[in-house]
Amino acid sequence: MITVESLTKSYGGYTAVDHVSFTAAPGRVTGFLGPNGAGKSTTMRIMAGLTEPSSGSAHILGRRFAELPNPGREVGVLLDASAQHAGRTGREVLRINARLMGLPGSRVDEMLDAVGLTEEESLRRVRNYSLGMRQRLGIASALLGDPEVLILDEPANGLDPAGIRWMRDLLRGFADGGGTVLLSSHLLNEIEVVADDIVVIGLGRIVASGTKADLLASAETLVRADDLRGLHAALVGAGLASTPADGALLVSGDAGHIGRIAFAAGIAVTELRAADGARLEEMFLELTASTAREGNAA
Numbered sequence: 001m002i003t004v005e006s007l008t009k010s011y012g013g014y015t016a017v018d019h020v021s022f023t024a025a026p027g028r029v030t031g032f033l034g035p036n037g038a039g040k041s042t043t044m045r046i047m048a049g050l051t052e053p054s055s056g057s058a059h060i061l062g063r064r065f066a067e068l069p070n071p072g073r074e075v076g077v078l079l080d081a082s083a084q085h086a087g088r089t090g091r092e093v094l095r096i097n098a099r100l101m102g103l104p105g106s107r108v109d110e111m112l113d114a115v116g117l118t119e120e121e122s123l124r125r126v127r128n129y130s131l132g133m134r135q136r137l138g139i140a141s142a143l144l145g146d147p148e149v150l151i152l153d154e155p156a157n158g159l160d161p162a163g164i165r166w167m168r169d170l171l172r173g174f175a176d177g178g179g180t181v182l183l184s185s186h187l188l189n190e191i192e193v194v195a196d197d198i199v200v201i202g203l204g205r206i207v208a209s210g211t212k213a214d215l216l217a218s219a220e221t222l223v224r225a226d227d228l229r230g231l232h233a234a235l236v237g238a239g240l241a242s243t244p245a246d247g248a249l250l251v252s253g254d255a256g257h258i259g260r261i262a263f264a265a266g267i268a269v270t271e272l273r274a275a276d277g278a279r280l281e282e283m284f285l286e287l288t289a290s291t292a293r294e295g296n297a298a
Ligand SMILES: Nc1ncnc2c1ncn2[C@@H]1O[C@H](COP(=O)(O)OP(=O)(O)OP(=O)(O)O)[C@@H](O)[C@H]1O
Pocket: 011, 014, 016, 034, 035, 036, 037, 038, 039, 040, 041, 042, 043, 186, 296, 298
């Protein structure tokens, strides 16, 4: 469990994180979504004890990071995959971390295997790793101590589609085993495929949070029919707002009501479903645009 309460971080006069509150629950993958510069990394750095908050708190398993008796055994953190020692081999990086945590050397092989780094790759120096390989190594480091909580900042960066799928399965398995996963991304699609809960941040403030199902649920229904014009007229005639969109209509009304109006008008419907994603995607696009206007977009 991660609990963030009214967390605020100011740099000079600039508030990078502004009264941020949310929880990430065990057994669930929580996606931390926001455009570039929204405050995701700052929030996660505070969670991992690397940055002091100006006010508010972040607790992992009920304690601040600095108060955790053996942090690596309780929380696995991946903040910047490129920050690993470039002159060491991947295997050395893991071996040193394992020793620091009092873990047997066999754990290193288990983790290399779990993240799909081969024996030969593990003997290369990290400076010669691709970004995707660094991410895998970073995830191996985070998992090494068999923690209950994972905090991963943009772990999908640099992974190819097969790698993203692998990571999704890995995080799903971790959460299904009772673990807490918080992962950040600036890409809605990345979060959408893996998260159970989503926290959206923009310009340092939480702008939405909830289950993915709730956030993706839309008040609108998408409907298609061969006679789209006729259906549009019938819906508008019945007092519903109907907007033509890409060979379909987006209608503010529930599917049953729309189906009955179509039936009464003698129009065969070819598709009728909740217009998923629209609300979150729109909100996220607006956020990205407003951030870009502030000149913060990377
Ligand atoms: N040490 C610092 N000094 C001054 N400003 C900072 C510092 N660290 C972060 N910021 C500012 O705080 C804001 C939030 O940055 P942060 O790295 O947390 O965003 P992010 O959501 O992780 O973005 P990205 O997706 O680009 O990684 C940015 O405007 C950034 O420039």
